[in-house]
Amino acid sequence: TMTYCIMAALHESDKVELSLKSGEVSGVEALIRWRHPERGVLTPGSFIGLAEECGLIVPIGDWVLASACEQAKAWRRQGLPPMRIAVNISAPHFGRADFARRVEALLASSGMEPSMLELELTESMVMSRSRQVLETLEALRDIGVRLSLDDFGTGFSSLGYLRSFPIQRLKIDQSFVREAHLNPVNASIIRAIVALARSLSIEVVAEGVEMEAELALVRDSGCDESQGYLHAKPMCSDAFVAWMEAEKSRE
């Protein structure tokens, strides 16, 4: 059986105009897990590649999208504040001619606010520049879902696509965040990505923050949000509700 974990993303900037305090949970990301009968809980690294090759990623991806929308509704019923939920999309799924229509149908049937759903794409997916990809991106923008680029900086970056594509967020890959306070090259890359994103009015998230010193660096570099084990490890949805309660009482 498939299940998924939730990973929180926290606001890091003190943008007065958004009246968001630093350290507030701004959204979560769904991270799939496979509860294998013999091998226990498997992380995506061990099965997503295979699922992509054999086409199973399409029904799996549809399932993750639908469950994420259901989960968001359930949290609202449980009294949690509205939160953006991000879903990782794989290339074969995104490449389906009916992808945008499926997302639209799903939002309609679940009654979820489109802007509360974020689709995490990768550079290679949007870079193919095929007509179908462009049409899908434009359809998704019209539907009103948010689009982000995951693992930013690790792909074969052609920055030209940022001009024409409706991307709202860049997620800086954790390889750049790792020990960025000790590694001047990493720190420079982070600052460069933030500068680029700022000038294009794109938000920046730092991924894989594990240490206070890394957090301080990404915050000082101007990242809008951070995500990583320092804040919380991936957890099941029930644990997340408890974690949110604990966060609230800490305020």
Ligand code: C2E
């Ligand atoms: P990703 O979307 O870049 O997710 C971040 C990965 O890094 C997650 O691993 C997360 O647990 C891990 N991570 C986050 N913060 C830290 C940290 O501070 N330290 C360390 N060491 N690791 C951290 P996970 O859950 O194993 O997911 C791996 C990748 O699998 C994801 O990378 C994503 O590309 C893919 N994936 C996850 N769920 C899905 C899904 O539902 N569909 C598809 N197509 N791909 C998925």
Ligand code: MG
């Ligand atoms: Mg992701």
Ligand code: MG
């Ligand atoms: Mg990533």
